[in-house]
Amino acid sequence: METPLLQTKLYIPVTRPAPVAGLRTSLIPRPRLLAQLNEGLPGKMTLLSAPAGFGKTTLISDWVNHISHSVAWLSLDEEDNDFARFLAYVTTALQTIQPTIGREVLALLSSSPLPPSATIITLLINDLAAVTEKFVLVLEDYHVIETATIDQALTFLLDHMPPTMHLVMTSRIDPNLPCARLRAGGQLNELRSADLRFTLAETAQFLAQMTGLQLTTAEVGALDRRTEGWIAGLQMAALSLHRAETVTVTQFIENFSGSHHYIMDYLIDEVLQQQPDEIQHFLLQSSILEQLCGPLCDAVIAGALDDLPGVHQADATPTTYSTSAPPEAVEAQTVNSQLTLEYLEHANLFINPLDEQRHWYRYHPLFADLLRHRLTQIAPAQMPTLHLRASHWYAQAGLKRQAAQHALAAQDFDRAATLLEQLAPAMIQRAQLARLLVWLDSLPADELQARPLLSLYYSWGLFFSGQIDEAACRLAAIEIMVATDAAKQTPKVQGHLAAMRAYLVRETGDLATAITLSRQALVHLSAQDTLLRAMVMLNLAMAHYFLGEFEPASQLLTATITTGQKVELVANTLSAMYLQTQLLQARGALQQALALCQEGLEWVAQHGWANLPAVGFLYVALGDLLCERNELTSATEYLEKGVRLGQAGAYPHILISGHVGLAWLRQVQGDPSGSQVAMHTALQLVRHHRVGRFWPLPAPARMQARLAIAQDNLAAAQRWAQARDLQPPHSPIPYREEADYLTLARLQIAQGDLEAAKALLTCLHRAADAAARSGSLLEILILQAITAAAQDRPQAALSALAQALSLAEPEGFVRIFLDEGPPLVELLRQAVAHDRHGSYALRLLDAAGESATASQPLVEPLSKRELEVLRLIAAGYTNKAIAQALVVAVSTVKRHIANIYGKLEVRNRTQAVAAARTLNLL
Numbered sequence: 001m002e003t004p005l006l007q008t009k010l011y012i013p014v015t016r017p018a019p020v021a022g023l024r025t026s027l028i029p030r031p032r033l034l035a036q037l038n039e040g041l042p043g044k045m046t047l048l049s050a051p052a053g054f055g056k057t058t059l060i061s062d063w064v065n066h067i068s069h070s071v072a073w074l075s076l077d078e079e080d081n082d083f084a085r086f087l088a089y090v091t092t093a094l095q096t097i098q099p100t101i102g103r104e105v106l107a108l109l110s111s112s113p114l115p116p117s118a119t120i121i122t123l124l125i126n127d128l129a130a131v132t133e134k135f136v137l138v139l140e141d142y143h144v145i146e147t148a149t150i151d152q153a154l155t156f157l158l159d160h161m162p163p164t165m166h167l168v169m170t171s172r173i174d175p176n177l178p179c180a181r182l183r184a185g186g187q188l189n190e191l192r193s194a195d196l197r198f199t200l201a202e203t204a205q206f207l208a209q210m211t212g213l214q215l216t217t218a219e220v221g222a223l224d225r226r227t228e229g230w231i232a233g234l235q236m237a238a239l240s241l242h243r244a245e246t247v248t249v250t251q252f253i254e255n256f257s258g259s260h261h262y263i264m265d266y267l268i269d270e271v272l273q274q275q276p277d278e279i280q281h282f283l284l285q286s287s288i289l290e291q292l293c294g295p296l297c298d299a300v301i302a303g304a305l306d307d308l309p310g311v312h313q314a315d316a317t318p319t320t321y322s323t324s325a326p327p328e329a330v331e332a333q334t335v336n337s338q339l340t341l342e343y344l345e346h347a348n349l350f351i352n353p354l355d356e357q358r359h360w361y362r363y364h365p366l367f368a369d370l371l372r373h374r375l376t377q378i379a380p381a382q383m384p385t386l387h388l389r390a391s392h393w394y395a396q397a398g399l400k401r402q403a404a405q406h407a408l409a410a411q412d413f414d415r416a417a418t419l420l421e422q423l424a425p426a427m428i429q430r431a432q433l434a435r436l437l438v439w440l441d442s443l444p445a446d447e448l449q450a451r452p453l454l455s456l457y458y459s460w461g462l463f464f465s466g467q468i469d470e471a472a473c474r475l476a477a478i479e480i481m482v483a484t485d486a487a488k489q490t491p492k493v494q495g496h497l498a499a500m501r502a503y504l505v506r507e508t509g510d511l512a513t514a515i516t517l518s519r520q521a522l523v524h525l526s527a528q529d530t531l532l533r534a535m536v537m538l539n540l541a542m543a544h545y546f547l548g549e550f551e552p553a554s555q556l557l558t559a560t561i562t563t564g565q566k567v568e569l570v571a572n573t574l575s576a577m578y579l580q581t582q583l584l585q586a587r588g589a590l591q592q593a594l595a596l597c598q599e600g601l602e603w604v605a606q607h608g609w610a611n612l613p614a615v616g617f618l619y620v621a622l623g624d625l626l627c628e629r630n631e632l633t634s635a636t637e638y639l640e641k642g643v644r645l646g647q648a649g650a651y652p653h654i655l656i657s658g659h660v661g662l663a664w665l666r667q668v669q670g671d672p673s674g675s676q677v678a679m680h681t682a683l684q685l686v687r688h689h690r691v692g693r694f695w696p697l698p699a700p701a702r703m704q705a706r707l708a709i710a711q712d713n714l715a716a717a718q719r720w721a722q723a724r725d726l727q728p729p730h731s732p733i734p735y736r737e738e739a740d741y742l743t744l745a746r747l748q749i750a751q752g753d754l755e756a757a758k759a760l761l762t763c764l765h766r767a768a769d770a771a772a773r774s775g776s777l778l779e780i781l782i783l784q785a786i787t788a789a790a791q792d793r794p795q796a797a798l799s800a801l802a803q804a805l806s807l808a809e810p811e812g813f814v815r816i817f818l819d820e821g822p823p824l825v826e827l828l829r830q831a832v833a834h835d836r837h838g839s840y841a842l843r844l845l846d847a848a849g850e851s852a853t854a855s856q857p858l859v860e861p862l863s864k865r866e867l868e869v870l871r872l873i874a875a876g877y878t879n880k881a882i883a884q885a886l887v888v889a890v891s892t893v894k895r896h897i898a899n900i901y902g903k904l905e906v907r908n909r910t911q912a913v914a915a916a917r918t919l920n921l922l
Helices: 029-041 056-064 081-094 103-108 117-129 148-159 177-186 200-211 217-227 231-243 246-254 260-274 277-286 294-300 337-346 364-378 380-394 400-409 413-429 431-439 445-450 452-464 468-483 491-508 511-524 530-546 550-567 571-587 590-606 612-629 632-649 654-670 674-687 700-712 715-724 737-752 754-770 774-790 795-810 822-833 838-847 865-874 879-886 890-903 909-920
Strands: 047-049 070-075 133-142 165-171 188-192 351-353 361-364
Touching: 029 188, 056 133, 056 165, 070 337, 081 103, 081 133, 081 148, 081 511, 103 117, 103 612, 117 133, 117 148, 117 632, 148 165, 148 865, 165 351, 177 188, 177 431, 177 879, 200 217, 200 231, 217 231, 260 337, 260 351, 277 294, 277 337, 277 865, 294 337, 294 380, 337 361, 361 364, 364 468, 380 400, 380 413, 400 413, 413 445, 413 452, 431 452, 452 468, 452 491, 468 491, 491 511, 491 530, 511 530, 530 550, 530 571, 530 737, 550 571, 571 590, 571 612, 571 774, 590 612, 612 632, 632 654, 654 674, 654 700, 674 700, 700 715, 700 737, 715 737, 737 754, 737 774, 774 795, 774 822, 795 822, 795 838, 822 838, 822 865, 838 865, 865 879, 865 890, 865 909, 879 890, 890 909
Parallel strands: 047 165, 047 188, 070 133, 133 165
Antiparallel strands: 351 361
């Protein structure tokens, strides 16, 4: 389940309404500031940095109504310190300009672990660069952001911002962004307190409109000096003056002094005391809410005529308020929070509508802070009750995140823990790990102790955030807790315990135990727990795969893929498809592996997921398969696209597989330097990321050794072998070590240690044959053929090669032969000469750019039919016998023999056979 985004955070604040019922609330025109904002548009950023109450939001909301550019608006709050949440809101705001912006970004934000911020911002920048018309992004109240990752992401955005974009930011403090560099480059437009404060003329106009009083120039000057043009202070002063008698104005102004904080406290008291009791009550009790709507306020202020100390309740009867008149002028009926909110807006009591329909509002942050401070002073005992009411309302509205937050504020830890237990799976799935861990840390230990499932979510959060040791310690504590309390040993808890332990155990390489624990988890987990079951099944399949137990692994992967496609578990399903292709290739089922990749690509295309990072699994798998088929151009395209998607999602498994594939492909294409660059990148990725050994990846170090052998750098390959310390096998070689031993065999062949290679390959052959791993057996047979040929055992070499060709031909294997180089090419010629799957051997020679007679110093090589005739001549067949064997006329045989003599430049059969043997045609 995905946490919904509040659309009201994306609405541009509306300008103040026209005066209603004697309330003077018109906006003060500020053309000098509008001009200054316009002047900054050619640059990258406009910063409005000033303390609270200087009219930053009002100015920007007025300005955007005067410009022709498209505008995206985001009002920030403390919750947005979570990077994923912040970027989700930013992206959604930008989609109000163009709906196609950031679709991939929003998909990435649900991945776990979360990709690097630069990766995600790069995707967003690429989308923004496609916007052809000038647009503005406004980030309101950036001072609430305290997360370095977000600052770094915005710095990256500013460094690479497309010229059509302009960023506007309001903040109470200077942000941790490269303002000095932007300023030096003429890319920063700044408005600060000195710019934003009212001029004397603006103060006079503002006070006149707000109060309706004829203040003297001296009185206006006195207020202006004492507030220093601070708009919020003037507004609070004006609200008090609105009710003051003329005779008291001078005295009021004389008493209006002190620091801003003192003035705020003083004026809030003045404002509150001038309001009816019901309004005071409403303002104070609703101040605990970050956003307000009528039904929410009704719930929070229900039973709300409880006396507040210092608030005199004249009449306990709830009251209905008009939107155009003070509430005391209305006959008492029932409290209607929606009407009250509308009244507060028209009364200019520091409240802003968040949508055009006036359903949602929020108090000015300064005003809300002061109201909460006042509530804490006069009625601290009421705050938990108010927060609890809010929690219940949010829970009933399906907004469990806000419900949990208010439950924590109410210190109702039992309720908060219950809600967090419901929220945790979705937060883990969306990688909202930082917020989850902060909330869980705020719970008392006994609440976690009482809820083993919640403690397990804590452990999962630690695990997926990279805190493996901490996750293991917490899991151990949970296991002890559950073992001593039978009531806590529910199937779901047992399932999570086994699943979590299976993940940790697989990290250590204890595959048998990982299988046992994974099976236990599947027994305990319900069918509804689809995501965790899918994760466990993939974990289980990996363990079986590395043990060489292909049949159970394949069955698990098939079930995982089928279920994942039904419930749209994209990343888990694509990971399973990738592993299945590796398994099929090891079994020699190249065509099935290709078909599975095509099926996966069709599935993601149907759902519009073709550019999701996890699809990189399919692209690198398909690239490797096409490389094996010698379709090198297509293979390059798929591998490179897979790498790009892996980079977009920061998937190390995709990136490592892709770069290893590219390293070998570039070697095949005659680009050794490009091959080294790709391999170096793969090795860096392995060192940088915590990628476990037990994942179906081509190990870069091993592949680097094989590249070294191909490039005749045997010293480098020997260093790898010494580091791996591979001992001569005395028992069946485990499948997970097969690739290492095959590389060792290649090194032994290259070094001339043929007897050691022969013994090792015999052991490998036995294990692969017993497990029916035809793909593995194919590679082993090829190396056995090369070894036998090097030992001058031609019949053994041809026999091994013939078996390899019989396995390869139905599936279309190509590079597995050609990548072994010249020794294998010569063996293929021998296969053609002796008709040991000669047609397929010819096809492979053609793919290698060779021919069956490539070593012949002949102007015109022998044809396939002529080679067949030549072999029969060498076998002692007469012309008549040859004609019968080939089912042709004797005259046709004589013509072929004449052609053979002419091409070999001989005169008789004996000379022809001798020349053919010299040219390796027989």
